[in-house]
Amino acid sequence: MDLLDFARGPALTAALSVFVFGVAWRLLSLFLLPWARDPSPRRADARPAWVGAVRGFARHLWPRKPFARASMLTTVNGYVMHLGLAIVFFGLAQHILFLRGLFGIAWPNLPSGLISGVAVVTLGSLALALARRLTHPVLRLISTFNDYFTWLVTFLPIATGLLAVSHLGAPYPTLLAVHLLSVSLLLIWFPFGKLMHAFLVFVTRSETGIAYNRRGVVL
Amino acid sequence: MSTAIDLKAATRTFLAQTEGHLATYLEGCVHCGACADACHFYAASGDPRHTPAYKLFPIAKAYRNHKFPFGWFGFARPIGERDLREWEELLFDTCTMCGRCTMICPMGIDIASIVGGARRAFVAAGLGPADLLAAADNSRDHGSPLGVTADKLRDRIAWIADDNEVTIPLDEPKADVLLTLSSVETMKYPKSVAAMAKLLNHAGVSWTLSTKGYEATNFGYLAGKGVIAKTMVERIVAAAESVGAKTVVIPECGHAYGVLRWSAAAMLGRPLPFQVLHISEFLAHLKRDGKLRLTPFEEPITYHDPCQVSRRGGATADAREVLRDFARDLREMTPTGDENWCCGGGGGVQAIGRAAPLRYQVFKLKMEQVERTGAKTMVSACSNCRLTMDESKAHWQWQGGIDSLVEIVADHLVEESPKAQ
Numbered sequence: 001m002d003l004l005d006f007a008r009g010p011a012l013t014a015a016l017s018v019f020v021f022g023v024a025w026r027l028l029s030l031f032l033l034p035w036a037r038d039p040s041p042r043r044a045d046a047r048p049a050w051v052g053a054v055r056g057f058a059r060h061l062w063p064r065k066p067f068a069r070a071s072m073l074t075t076v077n078g079y080v081m082h083l084g085l086a087i088v089f090f091g092l093a094q095h096i097l098f099l100r101g102l103f104g105i106a107w108p109n110l111p112s113g114l115i116s117g118v119a120v121v122t123l124g125s126l127a128l129a130l131a132r133r134l135t136h137p138v139l140r141l142i143s144t145f146n147d148y149f150t151w152l153v154t155f156l157p158i159a160t161g162l163l164a165v166s167h168l169g170a171p172y173p174t175l176l177a178v179h180l181l182s183v184s185l186l187l188i189w190f191p192f193g194k195l196m197h198a199f200l201v202f203v204t205r206s207e208t209g210i211a212y213n214r215r216g217v218v219l
Numbered sequence: 220m221s222t223a224i225d226l227k228a229a230t231r232t233f234l235a236q237t238e239g240h241l242a243t244y245l246e247g248c249v250h251c252g253a254c255a256d257a258c259h260f261y262a263a264s265g266d267p268r269h270t271p272a273y274k275l276f277p278i279a280k281a282y283r284n285h286k287f288p289f290g291w292f293g294f295a296r297p298i299g300e301r302d303l304r305e306w307e308e309l310l311f312d313t314c315t316m317c318g319r320c321t322m323i324c325p326m327g328i329d330i331a332s333i334v335g336g337a338r339r340a341f342v343a344a345g346l347g348p349a350d351l352l353a354a355a356d357n358s359r360d361h362g363s364p365l366g367v368t369a370d371k372l373r374d375r376i377a378w379i380a381d382d383n384e385v386t387i388p389l390d391e392p393k394a395d396v397l398l399t400l401s402s403v404e405t406m407k408y409p410k411s412v413a414a415m416a417k418l419l420n421h422a423g424v425s426w427t428l429s430t431k432g433y434e435a436t437n438f439g440y441l442a443g444k445g446v447i448a449k450t451m452v453e454r455i456v457a458a459a460e461s462v463g464a465k466t467v468v469i470p471e472c473g474h475a476y477g478v479l480r481w482s483a484a485a486m487l488g489r490p491l492p493f494q495v496l497h498i499s500e501f502l503a504h505l506k507r508d509g510k511l512r513l514t515p516f517e518e519p520i521t522y523h524d525p526c527q528v529s530r531r532g533g534a535t536a537d538a539r540e541v542l543r544d545f546a547r548d549l550r551e552m553t554p555t556g557d558e559n560w561c562c563g564g565g566g567g568v569q570a571i572g573r574a575a576p577l578r579y580q581v582f583k584l585k586m587e588q589v590e591r592t593g594a595k596t597m598v599s600a601c602s603n604c605r606l607t608m609d610e611s612k613a614h615w616q617w618q619g620g621i622d623s624l625v626e627i628v629a630d631h632l633v634e635e636s637p638k639a640q
Contacts, residue, residue: 041494071323074252144250200243201326204243204247216534
């Protein structure tokens with residue numbers, strides 16, 4: 001078994017298992033906790049809870065006006081990075097083939113040149129995020145191993161993927177193997193670090209939306 | 220000099236609060252730092268330690284250490300003495316639980332809802348600012364944080380009634396409405412007490428104060444002393460039940476409203492046997508019912524939103540409804556309403572002496588906001604905000620006026636009662 005066989009065989013299978021079971025465990029461990037109920041009477045004109053949840057989610061998609069200036073860099077860079085990741089992951093022909101193998105569904109791919117461009121922008125966005133984390137006094141203070149390691153495991157698949165499609169630095173099978181191993185690393189880390197926010201963002205925004213909505217706060 | 224810190228008690232108290240909301244909030248934080256920009260303490264000091272997310276580090280650490288697999292495999296350390304000593308000031312002096320950080324958080328984490336509980340762990344460990352803790356103990360032992368006992372209340376009310384030529388019912392056997400007071404008003408802003416009496420009398424409300432339960436502020440809650448918090452709520456419930464009140468009116472005090480309206484039922488474990496209204500909500504009701512007849516207020520004014528009434532209370536519109544048509548030149552601040560800056564003294568911070576210099580710095584934000592409106596006077600519906608701002612105003616020798624909503628409304632009542640028509 002060569003490196004590529006290992007990377008796309010047992011390594012990826014194991015990583016996917018850790019990802020699936022880890023995420024399930026992490027979410028179940030939260031949902032199975034007791035959830036404090038609020039026995040205070042709702043404001044009479046409060047909208048139904050589901051409206052609060054939806055509004056709570058939507059309200060935090062973009063900063064309110066007073067915060068726009070301070071948050072603009074983080075917000076725009078955040079969107080560039082997240083959209084970039086999504087475009088690269090769902091748009092590249094090879095990824096679609098891989099996903100079809102897993103789920104049996106496929107969709108049209110984007111041109112590989114475009115994907116490479118988006119990947120470069122995404123890497124730049126990640127670099128900016130890291131530079132900010134290393135230099136901004138607030139971010140430096142509150143950053144932990146989780147933040148830096150999560151950054152690394154997000155950066156590596158894009159960087160190695162870009163090298164692989166560009167055939168740069170090593171034979172293609174080696175580049176592909178390294179890329180797949182970096183994806184495995186991301187999948188294994190996912191349930192244990194802050195990448196879980198990809199799921200938790202729906203929970204936290206909604207629960208806050210529900211809580212404020214019942215108080216009659218206009219979201 | 221350092222006192223012994225009970226780490227086990229702190230950890231126990233942190234973990235006792237573990238439930239879904241808290242856990243998802245603690246696990247959801249992505250350390251983006253956006254909350255710093257929404258915090259008046261960070262805006263005033265520029266100190267990164269004042270970042271709201273950072274203030275949650277000890278409770279997050281206790282939680283992580285407890286949770287599988289982080290702590291079990293040694294990836295997460297338990298909280299230590301240093302954590303508690305260093306964060307005591309951050310949790311108590313530099314958070315007013317105003318909730319502004321929730322608005323900016325991309326994950327929508329309600330940081331303010333965690334701080335109150337985190338404070339309880341510090342108190343369990345033997346920490347917490349002595350003056351804030353004393354205010355809570357005074358409430359339990361003497362009826363109010365400023366030592367307004369039932370006897371003192373009787374004297375004080377008699378004097379206020381006499382001095383302002385207003386009838387203030389106290390310990391009436393039956394009443395539809397129980398009015399509560401903040402001891403800040405009773406002792407420092409007696410005109411506010413008289414103003415509320417005038418307004419309720421004018422509207423023909425059946426109301427009373429009660430020596431069984433009169434203190435609206437809940438320093439038990441603010442100081443992380445859960446037993447005292449519950450005691451304060453029970454006193455008001457007993458007073459309301461004894462007079463058969465269907466409505467309890469909270470005076471101009473934001474946190475008093477937040478605690479009784481939204482947290483008290485959870486403390487008691489059952490719904491309250493009455494509705495809770497902030498005085499600004501009650502006045503808006505009276506106005507809608509045509510029971511408030513006012514002469515116009517012509518001077519330019521601006522309105523300061525108490526955080527627990529507006530941003531976290533959902534009653535942002537009520538004070539404005541009272542002011543509409545009455546205050547002919549109402550000039551909103553930027554930002555205003557739910558997005559308004561906090562006074563810097565809520566959440567018990569007003570009672571912490573050592574926090575005064577920081578509060579003064581925070582008030583600069585408010586001075587600038589008010590000055591930009593061109594209004595001569597800033598009106599608020601919270602005596603705690605007012606006291607915080609009056610002290611800061613004196614510190615900076617600021618020339619702007621600070622007034623109370625109930626006082627300006629009471630000063631403009633049309634003398635003849637609508638009932639007399």
